[in-house]
Amino acid sequence: MKEKPLDFAIGIDRSDATLDVCLASLRAGSSPRFDKLANSPDELGAWLARLRSEHPEARVAVAFEMPAPDLVAFLCPRGWLEVYALNPSVPARFRKAFNGSGAKSDLLDCEVLAQLLASHRDKLRAHRLDSAAMRRIDSLSKARRGEVDRQVEQCNRLKSLLKSSFPQALALLGRDLHAPMAIGFLRRWPSLQAAREADPEEMAAFYRSSHCSRRDVIEERLRVVAESVVLTDDPAIMDVMELRISSCLDHIEACSRAIARYDQELARRYAESEDKPIFDSLPGAGPALGPRLLSAMGEDRSRYSSREALQRYSGVAPVTQSSGKKRIVHRRYSRPRFLMQTFVEFAGESIKWSSWASAFWRMKKAAGMTYNCAMRELAYKWQRIIYRMWKTRTAYDEGLYIERLKAKGSPICAYLQDSMKN
Numbered sequence: 001m002k003e004k005p006l007d008f009a010i011g012i013d014r015s016d017a018t019l020d021v022c023l024a025s026l027r028a029g030s031s032p033r034f035d036k037l038a039n040s041p042d043e044l045g046a047w048l049a050r051l052r053s054e055h056p057e058a059r060v061a062v063a064f065e066m067p068a069p070d071l072v073a074f075l076c077p078r079g080w081l082e083v084y085a086l087n088p089s090v091p092a093r094f095r096k097a098f099n100g101s102g103a104k105s106d107l108l109d110c111e112v113l114a115q116l117l118a119s120h121r122d123k124l125r126a127h128r129l130d131s132a133a134m135r136r137i138d139s140l141s142k143a144r145r146g147e148v149d150r151q152v153e154q155c156n157r158l159k160s161l162l163k164s165s166f167p168q169a170l171a172l173l174g175r176d177l178h179a180p181m182a183i184g185f186l187r188r189w190p191s192l193q194a195a196r197e198a199d200p201e202e203m204a205a206f207y208r209s210s211h212c213s214r215r216d217v218i219e220e221r222l223r224v225v226a227e228s229v230v231l232t233d234d235p236a237i238m239d240v241m242e243l244r245i246s247s248c249l250d251h252i253e254a255c256s257r258a259i260a261r262y263d264q265e266l267a268r269r270y271a272e273s274e275d276k277p278i279f280d281s282l283p284g285a286g287p288a289l290g291p292r293l294l295s296a297m298g299e300d301r302s303r304y305s306s307r308e309a310l311q312r313y314s315g316v317a318p319v320t321q322s323s324g325k326k327r328i329v330h331r332r333y334s335r336p337r338f339l340m341q342t343f344v345e346f347a348g349e350s351i352k353w354s355s356w357a358s359a360f361w362r363m364k365k366a367a368g369m370t371y372n373c374a375m376r377e378l379a380y381k382w383q384r385i386i387y388r389m390w391k392t393r394t395a396y397d398e399g400l401y402i403e404r405l406k407a408k409g410s411p412i413c414a415y416l417q418d419s420m421k422n
Contacts, residue, residue, distance in 0.1 A: 125269075282350070
């Protein structure tokens with residue numbers, strides 16, 4: 001059945017207070033109409049309602065620049081609209097192509113968006129909403145990551161405070177300053193002076209109750225407390241520093257509680273997904289990365305037309321620029337950051353659980369590749385596998401993949417054999 005042609009193209013450019021809207025009719029001889037609305041759902045909703053009442057059978061598409069999750073959430077439920085959420089670089093380059101002066105305004109931007117939609121809609125991809133269940137998993141994963149980032153920020157702040165007042169604590173607490181042992185220790189002994197006043201047996205009992213049972217480790221930490229030199233005894237510094245450390249611990253504990261709640265809700269929602277067994281089969285995809293990979297791929301199997309489309313959209317695939325004898329390959333700067341982080345972080349975790357991923361990592365490091373480049377290359381290979389699993393709804397099989405590598409004579413196999421000898 002032949003698709004009905006588009007009747008109207010809408011471009012929306014927004015600022016904090018206003019929305020500039022261009023309504024372009026695709027009928028010959030029609031001029032675009034411009035409106036300035038308050039940036040509120042009431043005004044935009046009323047404007048769309050008037051358009052729908054005037055043209056109840058019209059086919060309408062609307063374009064705007066990302067990031068605009070509120071506009072996506074507002075417009076997508078209106079089934080009569082085709083929604084296009086565009087990378088800001090796309091309309092910017094389209095504007096420069098036909099406006100050599102470089103002039104720019106909100107009115108011009110909304111017109112450019114409408115013109116781009118009217119003339120090149122076949123090269124753009126309409127935004128389609130996943131199910132409510134999938135959108136919930138995606139939102140929970142992003143919110144959880146936000147809490148993790150805030151916790152990391154507070155841990156870095158705490159580390160800086162300890163370096164300025166109690167540097168020995170970094171040897172007494174281990175690497176994870178958000179761990180219950182570290183929090184409990186600093187609550188009781190926020191300074192070296194306070195730790196020295198404690199009974200050594202009391203401190204040893206604290207370590208044992210915090211699952212640190214090695215006698216040599218406990219004795220070494222007690223020795224550090226007893227023999228270390230105090231950085232400063234100035235009460236004007238130490239009294240304030242203890243308050244700052246306590247405040248920092250409050251923030252870290254609040255983040256830990258929030259992360260635990262997100263983990264609980266994510267586990268419940270993730271368990272309801274039909275695709276859960278696919279992503280659970282991936283080595284290293286635990287309770288945090290499993291839901292993130294699920295939401296990265298989504299439910300719509302037509303979302304990515306090929307594995308290359310997934311690799312390009314996520315930003316994992318490199319960009320090649322060549323002209324004559326000049327050829328430059330670099331990473332993608334314009335990309336969905338959280339989506340790329342999901343695949344790269346999974347690649348990092350897979351090294352601990354997948355023998356071929358570990359071998360690939362060692363091969364790239366032996367070739368002199370940097371950490372970030374090697375991670376992106378590993379993520380690139382994992383995306384090919386994940387795309388195939390997702391399309392065919394098939395669980396991952398490590399043994400089968402390694403057999404395929406051997407059959408193709410992959411150079412990874414040499415490093416696989418080395419790991420087996422070791």
